[in-house]
Amino acid sequence: MAYTFSTALAGMTGTATRDIFRLLSRPEIISFAGGLPAGDCLPIAQIREITAEIFADPKEAARVLQYGQTEGYPGLRELLIPLIKEAGIGGLIDNENILILSGGGQGLDLMIKAFVNAGDVVLVENPTFLGFLETLKAYNGVSIGVKADRDGINLEDLEAKIKKYKPKLLYAIPNFSNPTGKTWPAERRKTVAALAAKYNFMVVEDDPYGRLRFSGDAVPSIKSFEKDLNGKDLHGPEEHVVYISSFSKTVSPGLRTGFAVGNAAVIRKLAIGKQGADLHTSNLSQAIIKRYLEKQYFYPNIEKSLPVYRERKTAMIGAIQKYMPGEFVHTNPDGGLFIWGEFSVPVNTVEIFKEAIEQNAAYINGTVFYADDGEGGKAGVLGANTLRLNYSNESPERIEKGVKALGEVFKKHITALGKK
Amino acid sequence: MAYTFSTALAGMTGTATRDIFRLLSRPEIISFAGGLPAGDCLPIAQIREITAEIFADPKEAARVLQYGQTEGYPGLRELLIPLIKEAGIGGLIDNENILILSGGGQGLDLMIKAFVNAGDVVLVENPTFLGFLETLKAYNGVSIGVKADRDGINLEDLEAKIKKYKPKLLYAIPNFSNPTGKTWPAERRKTVAALAAKYNFMVVEDDPYGRLRFSGDAVPSIKSFEKDLNGKDLHGPEEHVVYISSFSKTVSPGLRTGFAVGNAAVIRKLAIGKQGADLHTSNLSQAIIKRYLEKQYFYPNIEKSLPVYRERKTAMIGAIQKYMPGEFVHTNPDGGLFIWGEFSVPVNTVEIFKEAIEQNAAYINGTVFYADDGEGGKAGVLGANTLRLNYSNESPERIEKGVKALGEVFKKHITALGKK
Numbered sequence: 001m002a003y004t005f006s007t008a009l010a011g012m013t014g015t016a017t018r019d020i021f022r023l024l025s026r027p028e029i030i031s032f033a034g035g036l037p038a039g040d041c042l043p044i045a046q047i048r049e050i051t052a053e054i055f056a057d058p059k060e061a062a063r064v065l066q067y068g069q070t071e072g073y074p075g076l077r078e079l080l081i082p083l084i085k086e087a088g089i090g091g092l093i094d095n096e097n098i099l100i101l102s103g104g105g106q107g108l109d110l111m112i113k114a115f116v117n118a119g120d121v122v123l124v125e126n127p128t129f130l131g132f133l134e135t136l137k138a139y140n141g142v143s144i145g146v147k148a149d150r151d152g153i154n155l156e157d158l159e160a161k162i163k164k165y166k167p168k169l170l171y172a173i174p175n176f177s178n179p180t181g182k183t184w185p186a187e188r189r190k191t192v193a194a195l196a197a198k199y200n201f202m203v204v205e206d207d208p209y210g211r212l213r214f215s216g217d218a219v220p221s222i223k224s225f226e227k228d229l230n231g232k233d234l235h236g237p238e239e240h241v242v243y244i245s246s247f248s249k250t251v252s253p254g255l256r257t258g259f260a261v262g263n264a265a266v267i268r269k270l271a272i273g274k275q276g277a278d279l280h281t282s283n284l285s286q287a288i289i290k291r292y293l294e295k296q297y298f299y300p301n302i303e304k305s306l307p308v309y310r311e312r313k314t315a316m317i318g319a320i321q322k323y324m325p326g327e328f329v330h331t332n333p334d335g336g337l338f339i340w341g342e343f344s345v346p347v348n349t350v351e352i353f354k355e356a357i358e359q360n361a362a363y364i365n366g367t368v369f370y371a372d373d374g375e376g377g378k379a380g381v382l383g384a385n386t387l388r389l390n391y392s393n394e395s396p397e398r399i400e401k402g403v404k405a406l407g408e409v410f411k412k413h414i415t416a417l418g419k420k
Numbered sequence: 421m422a423y424t425f426s427t428a429l430a431g432m433t434g435t436a437t438r439d440i441f442r443l444l445s446r447p448e449i450i451s452f453a454g455g456l457p458a459g460d461c462l463p464i465a466q467i468r469e470i471t472a473e474i475f476a477d478p479k480e481a482a483r484v485l486q487y488g489q490t491e492g493y494p495g496l497r498e499l500l501i502p503l504i505k506e507a508g509i510g511g512l513i514d515n516e517n518i519l520i521l522s523g524g525g526q527g528l529d530l531m532i533k534a535f536v537n538a539g540d541v542v543l544v545e546n547p548t549f550l551g552f553l554e555t556l557k558a559y560n561g562v563s564i565g566v567k568a569d570r571d572g573i574n575l576e577d578l579e580a581k582i583k584k585y586k587p588k589l590l591y592a593i594p595n596f597s598n599p600t601g602k603t604w605p606a607e608r609r610k611t612v613a614a615l616a617a618k619y620n621f622m623v624v625e626d627d628p629y630g631r632l633r634f635s636g637d638a639v640p641s642i643k644s645f646e647k648d649l650n651g652k653d654l655h656g657p658e659e660h661v662v663y664i665s666s667f668s669k670t671v672s673p674g675l676r677t678g679f680a681v682g683n684a685a686v687i688r689k690l691a692i693g694k695q696g697a698d699l700h701t702s703n704l705s706q707a708i709i710k711r712y713l714e715k716q717y718f719y720p721n722i723e724k725s726l727p728v729y730r731e732r733k734t735a736m737i738g739a740i741q742k743y744m745p746g747e748f749v750h751t752n753p754d755g756g757l758f759i760w761g762e763f764s765v766p767v768n769t770v771e772i773f774k775e776a777i778e779q780n781a782a783y784i785n786g787t788v789f790y791a792d793d794g795e796g797g798k799a800g801v802l803g804a805n806t807l808r809l810n811y812s813n814e815s816p817e818r819i820e821k822g823v824k825a826l827g828e829v830f831k832k833h834i835t836a837l838g839k840k
Contacts, residue, residue, distance in 0.1 A: 003622075004588075005689055009534050014692045035487075042485040048475030055468030065462040065672035067455075102522060102676075102698040109697050113558060114429050118538065135696035138533060168424075202423075252485035254703035256522075269425055272434045276555035277529050278522040282702040283674035 008138045020364075023357055030402030033362040035178065035337055036393040037212075037249045038312070041305035043297060047252065050291045054284070064283045070275045072100035073286035077259075079293045084261050087210065088224030089243060096264040099271050102281045104208050104246030104258035109135050109277070110270040111169065111204045111242060111260075116141040121165040125153040127340075127369030127383055129178045129206070132171050141168075143371035145382070150331075152177065152184035155191055161374060162199045170196065170203045174222055175210035176336025179369045179388035183334060186219050193225035196240035202266075203241040208258075211250050211302055213335035214310035223261070239263040242270075247289055249337070250302055255285035309335070315396035316389060316403060323407030325414050330389075337392040340366070343385040347413045350384060361405040363387045428558045440784075443777055450822030453782040455598065455757055456813040457632075457669045458732070461725035463717060467672065470711045474704070484703045490695045492520035493706035497679075499713045504681050507630065508644030509663060516684040519691050522701040524628050524666030524678035529555050529697070530690040531589065531624045531662060531680075536561040541585040545573040547760075547789030547803055549598045549626070552591050561588075565791035565802070570751075572597065572604035575611055581794060582619045590616065590623045594642055595630035596756025599789045599808040603754060606639050613645035616660035622686075623661040628678075631670050631722055633755035634730035643681070659683040662690075667709055669757070670722055675705035729755070735816035736809060736823060743827030745834050750809075757812040760786070763805040767833045770804060781825040783807045 024031050055061045063074070071077070077098040084093055101107045108131070116122060118140035124132065126145025136143050144165055147157040152174065161167070172192065174184040184192075196203045205222045223241040239262060246258030260270055274280075292298060316339060317332055324330075330341035343349075349365040356362060366386025372379050391399060424430075444451050475481045483494070491497070497518040504513055521527045528551070536542060538560035544552065546565025556563050564585055567577040572594065581587070592612065594604040604612075616623045625642045643661040659682060666678030680690055694700075712718060736759060737752055744750075750761035763769075769785040776782060786806025792799050811819060 003535075003683075003685060003689075005534055006537050008537075009689055009693060012689075012692050014688070014695070037486075039482055039486055042482055044475065044478060044481040044485065047485065048472075048481065051471040051475060052468075055464065055471060058464060061464045061468065062459055062462055063674075065464065065467065065674045066457075066459055067668075067673040102702075105696070106698050114425055117426050117428075131696065131699075138693060138696050248487075253487040254483075254485045256698060256700070256702045263423075265423060268434070269423075269429055269432075272432050273429060273558060275434070276525070276551065276558050277697055278526050278676060279551075280676070282522075282676045282705050284704060284708075285702050288704075 008140050012134065012137060024362055028360050029357065029362055030360060030394060030398050030405070031362040032389040032391065032394070032402060033364045034390055034393060037253060037337070038305060038308050038392050041301070041308055042252055043301050046292065046297050047288055050288050050295070053291065054287050060287065064287045068280045068283045068286070070271050070280050071095070072098065073283055073290060076100060076286050076290045079290060080259055084243070087207065087243065088220030089261060090224065093261065097261055097267055099260045099267050099274065100281050100286060101244070101246070101258040101260055101274070102278055103248060103253070103256040104206065104244050105131055106274070106277070107242070107244035107258060107260040107270070108132050108171070108204060108206065110273045111202070112136055112139050112141060113273045114266070114269045115168050115202055120168045122169040122171055123158065123161055123165065123167045124171045124371050125173070125177065126371055126373055127179055127366060127386070128171060128371065129173060130368050132206070133371055133379070145371035145373045147373070148180070148182070150182065152182045152188060153192070155188060158192070159195060162195060162201065165374070167201050170201060171206065172203060172222060173206045175207055175219070176212065176333050176338070178209070178336075179338055179364070179366065180340035181331045181333030181336055181338045182340070183219060189219065189222040190225040193222050193241060197226070197238065201240065205241050205243045207243065207245045208249050209336035210245070212306070212309055212337070214306045214313070216334040239266070242266060250298065251289060251292060255282070255288060257281060257285045257289050309392060311396060312391040312394065312399060313339070315399045316391040319400045319403035323404045325407065325411045327414055328410065337390050339389045339391060341387050341389065343410070345414055345417055346385060347410060347417065348384050349387045352409060352413060355409050356406055359405040359409055361402040363389055363406065428560050432554065432557060444782055448780050449777065449782055450780060450814060450818045450825070451782040452809040452811065452814070452822060453784045454810050454813060457673060457757070458725060458728050458812050461721070461728055462672055463721050466712065466717050467708055470708050470715070473711060474707050480707065484707045488700045488703045488706070490691050490700050491515070492518065493703055493710060496520060496706050496710045499710060500679055504663070507627065507663065508640030509681060510644065513681065517681055517687055519680045519687050519694065520701050520706060521664070521666070521678040521680055521694070522698055523668060523673070523676040524626065524664050525551055526694070526697070527662070527664035527678060527680040527690070528552050528591070528624060528626065530693040531622070532556055532559050532561060533693045534686070534689045535588050535622055540588045542589040542591055543578065543581055543585065543587045544591045544791050545593070545597065546791055546793055547599055547786060547806070548591060548791065549593060550788050552626075553791055553799070563791035564794045567793070568600070568602070570602065572602045572608060573612070575608060578612070579615060582615060582621070585794070587621050590621060591626065592623060592642060593626045595627055595639070596632065596753050596758070598629070598756070599758055599784070599786065600760035601751045601753030601756055601758045602760070603639060609639065609642040610645040613642050613661060617646070617658065621660065625661050625663045627663065627665045628669050629756035630665070632726070632729055632757070634726045634733070636754040659686070662686060670718065671709060671712060675702070675708060677701060677705045677709050729812060731816060732811040732814065732819060733759070735819045736811040739820045739823035743824045745827065745831045747834055748830065757810050759809045759811060761807050761809065763830070765834055765837055766805060767830060767837070768804050769807045772829060772833060775829050776826055779825040779829055781822040783809050783826065
């Protein structure tokens with residue numbers, strides 16, 4: 001027989017990604033295609049010390065190895081409250097407003113599961129995180145892309161598309177977006193919070209990168225702008241924003257630990273969804289994060305890692321200016337993992353990818369990050385002249401070498417265009 | 421505003437379960453309501469040793485803390501092959517046939533995601549695992565219960581319901597079922613494999629408890645009976661059974677690690693579903709399980725734990741015979757965690773639960789494990805005279821004390837019935 005998969009997953013083959021990752025496993029390739037945090041910054045010694053402490057305490061070891069609660073490991077959520085307040089989310093946050101996740105991505109899945117019926121529209125900034133678009137497809141949801149400028153989502157297009165599509169959700173990465181590295185200014189966030197209240201849709205505020213800021217000042221979260229008419233923080237059913245973050249970029253992605261913050265009724269619904277998904281997040285991962293926070297390793301380690309990220313980003317920007325053609329217009333982020341580039345001439349980054357690989361350098365073509373724009377622009381076609389570059393997991397020397405190789409490939413194509 | 425949740429999750433409040441677990445957190449309660457493996461058997465010292473080894477190896481520590489592959493941690497799937505073959509699954513099993521899961525329950529979620537469209541029917545043995553019924557609801561699937569006798573699923577009713585409902589899936593726990601503790605004989609498994617091929621539906625064979633056998637002989641898995649006409653193992657698109665197991669009952673539930681085995685095309689689809697769900701299972705959990713298998717801790721520890729489970733089951737059976745009314749008919753499992761009981765007179769286990777709690781003893785009422793039977797019998801109503809007892813996480817002394825308390829409560833009710 002041929003398997004009859006669900007309509008949600010039938011069209012998803014994952015072949016393209018698989019093939020790319022097979023190519024990238026060749027060690028000679030300098031890859032800007034991934035999204036790994038800097039391997040050099042992983043706190044190996046500290047987590048080694050922490051696991052030793054956990055297993056030296058028979059009571060805690062037994063608790064870690066036994067089943068746990070869906071909502072979170074005892075004591076962990078309390079420790080997150082100061083971190084959450086620091087994102088500008090004020091008022092009465094307590095355990096009922098927090099759900100521990102198996103990585104921030106699980107929060108996106110659960111928000112879709114909780115709010116999206118088949119055929120429902122979700123608005124996204126175009127381009128946006130590929131993983132969100134894929135997960136939405138797996139629930140038969142429909143993504144529509146909103147225009148963006150250099151500061152992120154375009155508010156006029158957003159409101160027009162809210163009116164047109166009556167979306168269930170808006171998905172947003174307002175800090176150092178994946179794939180663009182863009183950051184939304186405070187005013188834009190405030191307006192988005194107000195639009196959510198006015199038009200009654202939920203906002204999934206995805207903030208995996210916010211703490212990886214190596215220049216400029218932090219901007220308060222969208223959720224922090226949920227205020228009542230007197231400017232008081234909202235903590236009732238008027239809350240429209242669920243804030244999601246993770247420890248993948250600040251501690252370790254391999255531990256798969258993140259968290260969602262929102263109205264207690266929403267958090268509870270997400271917990272019901274999580275119960276069926278994986279019952280609870282690994283207790284060992286949670287216990288490690290808990291002690292990591294208790295031992296005050298969190299902030300100093302981020303401080304130590306920021307110069308690494310800054311150096312790599314600076315190296316990449318320098319190499320781009322040195323080697324990439326003048327037709328390459330790119331972002332210059334203040335944090336996060338990614339630089340986004342667009343050619344002002346019609347080079348096709350999908351077609352050129354194989355040539356880049358032959359020169360031992362890899363990027364991700366931008367088309368994969370686009371949703372249909374609702375005006376005839378189609379996913380898979382939009383962004384044919386764009387690409388995403390990741391700088392966080394290669395040394396400055398290899399960054400220079402890789403960008404040089406890419407520059408030569410693209411210059412050759414642009415020269416050929418001129419001759420046509 | 422009132423939140424407008426998806427139709428899938430809107431009806432799921434989880435209130436009943438929450439209230440029960442709040443009651444059960446009182447330390448004086450002897451609880452037979454849970455499903456925890458024996459806390460005394462958790463291999464704390466060995467996992468302590470293993471984590472120390474992992475973090476003593478800088479290369480492995482770095483790999484553990486960085487992002488990993490969705491399919492599984494390097495080297496882990498290879499080590500599972502002998503375990504899988506031991507479940508009677510022969511032929512060419514390789515990495516492409518295996519997906520590492522964040523607990524066996526994730527496999528149920530992914531199989532539903534991959535095969536079930538809204539409104540599709542899934543057949544289950546009635547009663548069955550509550551978690552599966554809940555997860556199916558979250559995808560708007562429809563569960564229909566098949567009759568069972570003392571040896572598990574009734575084949576006549578199964579075939580009749582296959583013809584009537586044309587199910588996408590059959591969900592089966594053929595070893596020491598949750599909630600009943602029943603085990604399907606080999607012949608029944610063989611027939612189920614044949615029916616899946618004949619009528620073209622998938623079988624989700626859930627086997628979390630199979631290795632916890634403390635008496636009698638192991639029975640080959642349903643999947644092991646997938647043979648071609650010459651009796652050769654099937655390893656092509658003719659495969660209809662996906663076998664799912666976990667390390668939650670044999671090593672540690674807190675690590676959330678399990679695995680699925682099936683046709684490579686199906687496994688790949690499950691991996692695509694998993695990518696959106698949690699990207700990959702905690703690398704640390706996977707690395708621990710890998711070393712645990714390499715160091716040959718797996719089988720000896722199970723051997724050591726079996727007498728504990730046997731003793732507790734024996735204590736519970738003894739206490740039931742001593743204290744429960746003669747109207748209580750119950751299973752006597754050869755392994756696993758649960759005993760199932762049914763009253764031959766109309767006592768209502770839902771109503772009596774609060775009285776039991778007042779006497780400091782808890783069980784789970786059986787109604788929650790039933791799906792609609794497709795013949796007018798409704799979920800939530802069926803099984804009003806049934807209950808599930810868990811014996812694995814209490815001492816023989818407390819088991820005796822708790823069953824005595826339950827016996828007194830039920831005897832009082834049965835006496836009252838006689839007086840009506």
